[in-house]
Structures are given as C-alpha cells and as structure tokens.
Amino acid sequence: MKTYVLSAASAIAIAATGAAYAAPEAEVLHYWTSGGEAKSVAVLQEEFAANGGTWTDMPVAGGGGDAAGTALRARVLSGNAPTAAQIKGPSIQEWYQEGVLADISDVAEANDWANLLPASIASHMQCEGTWCAVPVNVHRVDWIWANTEILSANGIEMPTTWDEFNAAAEKLQAAGIIPLAHGGQAWQDATVFETVVLGLGGPEFYQSALVDLDPAALTSDTMVAVFDQMRTLRGYVDDNFSGRDWNLATAMVMNGEAAFQIMGDWAKGEFLAAGKKPGVDFTCASTPGDGFLYNVDSFAMFEVDGDDKKAGQALLAELVMGPKFQEVFNMNKGSIPARTDVSLDGFDSCAQTSAADMTSTSENGSLLPSYAHGMALFGAQAGAITDVVTAHFNSDMSSEDAVKMLSDAVANSM
Amino acid sequence: MSKWLQDNMPKIVLAPSFVAVMVFVYGFIGWTAWVSLTRSRLMPRYELDSFIQYERLATSPRFETAMVNLFIFGTLFIVIAMVLGLLLAILLDQKIRTEGALRTIYLYPMALSMIVTGTAWKWILNPGLGLEAMVQGWGFESFEFDWLVDPDMAIYTIVIAAIWQSSGFVMALFLAGLRSVDEEIIKAAQVDGIPHWRVYTAIIIPSMAPIFLSAFIVLAHLAIKSFDLVIALTGGGPGYATDLPATYMYAMAFSRGDIGQAASSAMVMMLVVFAIVVPYLYSELRVKDD
Numbered sequence: 001m002k003t004y005v006l007s008a009a010s011a012i013a014i015a016a017t018g019a020a021y022a023a024p025e026a027e028v029l030h031y032w033t034s035g036g037e038a039k040s041v042a043v044l045q046e047e048f049a050a051n052g053g054t055w056t057d058m059p060v061a062g063g064g065g066d067a068a069g070t071a072l073r074a075r076v077l078s079g080n081a082p083t084a085a086q087i088k089g090p091s092i093q094e095w096y097q098e099g100v101l102a103d104i105s106d107v108a109e110a111n112d113w114a115n116l117l118p119a120s121i122a123s124h125m126q127c128e129g130t131w132c133a134v135p136v137n138v139h140r141v142d143w144i145w146a147n148t149e150i151l152s153a154n155g156i157e158m159p160t161t162w163d164e165f166n167a168a169a170e171k172l173q174a175a176g177i178i179p180l181a182h183g184g185q186a187w188q189d190a191t192v193f194e195t196v197v198l199g200l201g202g203p204e205f206y207q208s209a210l211v212d213l214d215p216a217a218l219t220s221d222t223m224v225a226v227f228d229q230m231r232t233l234r235g236y237v238d239d240n241f242s243g244r245d246w247n248l249a250t251a252m253v254m255n256g257e258a259a260f261q262i263m264g265d266w267a268k269g270e271f272l273a274a275g276k277k278p279g280v281d282f283t284c285a286s287t288p289g290d291g292f293l294y295n296v297d298s299f300a301m302f303e304v305d306g307d308d309k310k311a312g313q314a315l316l317a318e319l320v321m322g323p324k325f326q327e328v329f330n331m332n333k334g335s336i337p338a339r340t341d342v343s344l345d346g347f348d349s350c351a352q353t354s355a356a357d358m359t360s361t362s363e364n365g366s367l368l369p370s371y372a373h374g375m376a377l378f379g380a381q382a383g384a385i386t387d388v389v390t391a392h393f394n395s396d397m398s399s400e401d402a403v404k405m406l407s408d409a410v411a412n413s414m
Numbered sequence: 415m416s417k418w419l420q421d422n423m424p425k426i427v428l429a430p431s432f433v434a435v436m437v438f439v440y441g442f443i444g445w446t447a448w449v450s451l452t453r454s455r456l457m458p459r460y461e462l463d464s465f466i467q468y469e470r471l472a473t474s475p476r477f478e479t480a481m482v483n484l485f486i487f488g489t490l491f492i493v494i495a496m497v498l499g500l501l502l503a504i505l506l507d508q509k510i511r512t513e514g515a516l517r518t519i520y521l522y523p524m525a526l527s528m529i530v531t532g533t534a535w536k537w538i539l540n541p542g543l544g545l546e547a548m549v550q551g552w553g554f555e556s557f558e559f560d561w562l563v564d565p566d567m568a569i570y571t572i573v574i575a576a577i578w579q580s581s582g583f584v585m586a587l588f589l590a591g592l593r594s595v596d597e598e599i600i601k602a603a604q605v606d607g608i609p610h611w612r613v614y615t616a617i618i619i620p621s622m623a624p625i626f627l628s629a630f631i632v633l634a635h636l637a638i639k640s641f642d643l644v645i646a647l648t649g650g651g652p653g654y655a656t657d658l659p660a661t662y663m664y665a666m667a668f669s670r671g672d673i674g675q676a677a678s679s680a681m682v683m684m685l686v687v688f689a690i691v692v693p694y695l696y697s698e699l700r701v702k703d704d
Contacts (some may be wrong), residue, residue, distance in 0.1 A: 390654065394653035
C-alpha cells in the first residue's frame, strides 16, 4: 500500500515536471482558404505535427480577412484568444495596444531574426522592442504584368516611366487593344494609386504622404500630378471595368484582350495556373519608378494560459521562420520568403527579381509598406484615403478637388 | 394557489422572452449608443468622449452620399413599388381567367433572396454582357444603357432591382385589400351608373387606407435595411456611389476597425427608422384608445 502511494505521488511529480515539456499545442486562426493558400497552410500543419505538435485549424473564409478579423475580435473579447492569428501590418501594433499579444522574443533572438529579415519588415514584427509576430511571406504590390505577344507585335518595351507607359498606352489604344486591364473595386483603385504615388513622387514622397500622412505632402503639386495620372489611366481602362474581380482582369491580359495589368504578385499565380510562362507568355516588371511596396502576411501570438499552448507558440514561430517552410510555402503562394538567406533556385524569374529588389531597396531605404493592402496605416486612415481615390477615379472630379478632399478625409479619420 | 397561478400565468410565460428582448434589443441599442460616444477603434472602449463620432460622421462625404442615396432609393422604391403594385392588383382584379397563374408569376420574385436578385440584375445591366451588348448585337450600335457603371445613375439600378423584387408582394397585399371591400357597396355604385374608374378612386382605394399604411411600413423598413442587394449588385460602387447607411456601417465596423463610427452611423439609421415608425405607432395606439 505504501509503495502504491509512493508511486502514485511520484507519478504526479513526473506529470508536474512533464508540464514544462508539454506537447506543443496551437489553435491557429487564419484566412487562407482558397485552393493554393489552403495547400500552403497544410505544409505548415504537417511540419507542426511532425515536430510533435497538435494543430487545431480555425480557418475563417470571406471578405479578404474581414470575417477572420471579426471572429478574432469576438474570441479576444470573450477572453478566449486563439494561440496565433493571421494579422498583419499596423493591426499588429493595434492589437498590442489592446494588451493581448504575447512576447516571442526568446525564439526570435535565439534564431537571430533581426539579421535575417530586412529592417523595415522586422519593424512590423516588433512591438515596443519585443517581438510579437512572425512574418510568413513577402508579396510585392508594385508589379506591372504584360502580355508579351501584344508588346512585341506593337513594338513596345516594358515602360520604365509613367510617360513611357502613357505613350505605349496611346499606341495600344490606336491599335484597338485595351491598354490597362483593371477591376473597378476600391482596393484595386488604391493599388494602382499607390504605385503611381511611388512612381511619380519617389520613395521619400511616398513615405511622407502615405505612411507619415504629412499634410504638406498630401496637398502638394506632386499629389495633384498623381491624380492627373490617375485620370489619364482611367482613359486606358475599358468601359466595363466597374466591379470586375482582379483575376478576371488578369485573364484579359492572358487572353490578349488587354496589354497591361497593375497588380501584386498574386496575379502571377493566375498566369502560372493557366500554364503561361514568365518571360515567354507574360512579362513581369516593377511599375515605373523606384522602390518596392511590400505586403507581408504574418502570425501574431496571443497571450494564452498553459505551457502546452506556450510551447505551441514557440514551435510555430520557429517553424514559420524556418528556411524549409519559407521556401515551400512561398513557392506555392507566389510570394517570396521574408528571410533573406533562403535559396531561390526553385523560384521563377519574377520571384527572383522580386527578392533581388527587396535586398537592394532595403539597403537604400526604398523598401516601403503598401498602404492599399493594410501595411502602412490603420484601417480608418487607409480607408479614408481609398474613399477619395475611388471617388476620384470613378467620377469626373478634378485633381485639385481630389487633393483637397484627401487632406480633409485624412484629418477627419484621425 | 391555483388562483394565483391562473392570474399570473401569462406574466410567467412572457417573462423569459421579455427579458431576452430587453437585453438583446434594448440593451444592445443602449450599448451601441454608449459606444457611439467613445473613441472606439478596433475594440470597444468605454470612456465617453462627447459627440466626436457624430462630428466625424457629419463631415464625411461618404456618409453624406449614403444618406442622399437612402433618400433617393427610399422615395423612388416606395412610391414606384406601391403605384406599380396597386396597378397590377387592379388589373388582376378584373375577374380575368388565369388570375391564379399570373398572381404567382408576379409574386415569385419575392421568393428569391436579394443576393440572387442582385447578381441576376448585375449581369442583365452589365454593359459588356447584358442588355446593352444584346441590343447593340442586334445592330443598334448607338444604344446605350450603362447606368450600372455610371456613378451618377448607379443608384437607380438598385431601385430597378428592388422594385422588380417587391412590387409583386405589394400587389398581393393590395389584391387582398381590394377583395376585402364590401361587394354590396360596389354593386350599389354600379346600379347608380357610376363609371368603373370612379368606383376605384372614390370607393375602393379610400377604403384601403390601412393597407397603404402597412405596405408603406413594410417597404420603408426594407429600404432602410437594404444591404444585401447593394452588395450583390454594385458592391457599393462605382467608387462609393451606391453606398447606403447599412453598407457604410458594415465597412466601418468590419473592414476598417472603426467601431465608433459604425456605432454612430447605426444610431443615425435607427433615428431614421424611428422617424417613420413612431408616427405609425402613435396613430395605431390612438385608434385603439378610441
């Protein structure tokens, strides 16, 4: 009997110490639900399970993450936060200010993230000096995609300035081809707008106008010129663009109905899925001007109870930043790895260009967050700018009025 | 004991639903009102900050567009749907042979969800796919009908789709009203040799006043709540030209993390509903008191 009690006691003791090495557990809230994305996230799940972890998947489809955001808010408000959730950009800081994010600095410092990530991307993952999120991929937003055959048939080179683009577009229009495939949805208008801001104003202007929201920049003559260019671009879009989804616009370039599309590198996935080859059937280039606009997906870790969940967070963070996952995931997704030391041999030429540009722009300070994809500003400010951009693009508002409205809207959104 | 139970049974049975309504309807209206007076962003906060959100709302050009759209849409939708519904009901009331079948055909759109209506009309009105492309394909090259992509006209496409959806329902409502008028009066009028149209304008329609009020209330709340039709038909576009207060509120609360703005726009929407419903309730209650 005595030995029984003793063994029982020691069993409890073992169980207690065992808790420190608890099996990692993670409940992950994300919105990667479409075909290619779901496949990419399955890679992470397998790796997590292979390391002894238990993964509870919580995918929330719809609204480009809006639905997931609502689910996350409900979970956090009810005191039942998920272990990790897919949030990005300034929202990470917003959540941190609510005091619900966990500190994963141990993992980050042990794995030397600070030297593996470009500085400006690393800054998004840090909350007041501690690491609170882990980056998954880097999408480049300022891409211009072209139908190679149309360009060569009309003797057009990939434009490197907006004037060259306008000249090429006039030529295409005369030849009866739609110069620019575009979908009239607010976020697509915003995507084109930010590449024009970057191209006409340069990286410093972009920083002060769309990141720092400097009133002087927002009301400057450069901004008037940007809206002028938006008006010009409106003339290169077909009449039927309103409400069109981005992938349908990509299909127009593929089918030779239109010559160019300005869209992030998720458009590449559409080309590749249709069996088109980069450099042969379609050409990719950065939009006219210097700089690199990034859209980085990331996971933030929430404050949770229980060693098993904390172990899960550490394991998840380590795996997501691991070279193997970064390589496999991004090859599936069409983006590039956030860490700079991953071999790009298996990637296509567009991704290799993107990675090379990311390194070079990071050095000269023109690696910038995309405002249209929620990387530069809080939702209210970004939304206020988008409202003006889309109202201007879809009406005959003058550029001067648009600039005035822009500074009013930004001031009103604070 | 049984006497007590008998007296209080109705109260006991009603209590749970009364409590639920107090909490989930009026409680949350109160909560929304409170939040609309704070600077809540991503998450609700509870420190009061006067009327800042309403000031922001007042200076927001997008909310102004939404309110103007609500006015245009609401007026046209209610008036046209009622006129059309009444006209259809009168025509169907002429003791025609296939009334049952026709009534079903007109009533059928009501069975569709707004999302289906919106998507179907989106394709019909799309200049590159629908009506315009078809008529141009017949050889009328100059035919133009591009309201869906014209920011100034897009709101009217929503009116068209909403009327298509609801006028059959209004027709059914009026048809029931027409049938409920006392046959004897009509026959007496006919004996006196009063023309057919006068029978309608002088006898039948005036005696249907309560039906008009019901139809108005149903259509008005449909108009103010309109959300799914806009999302499916135009997505609020081009730009934000077809935004309504409901879509504005959704965008603020769920896409932008601006809960304070969303709450204040919800309060404004509720006041608009009150402005319509309170006079109605007042007139109803007064009639009962008499």
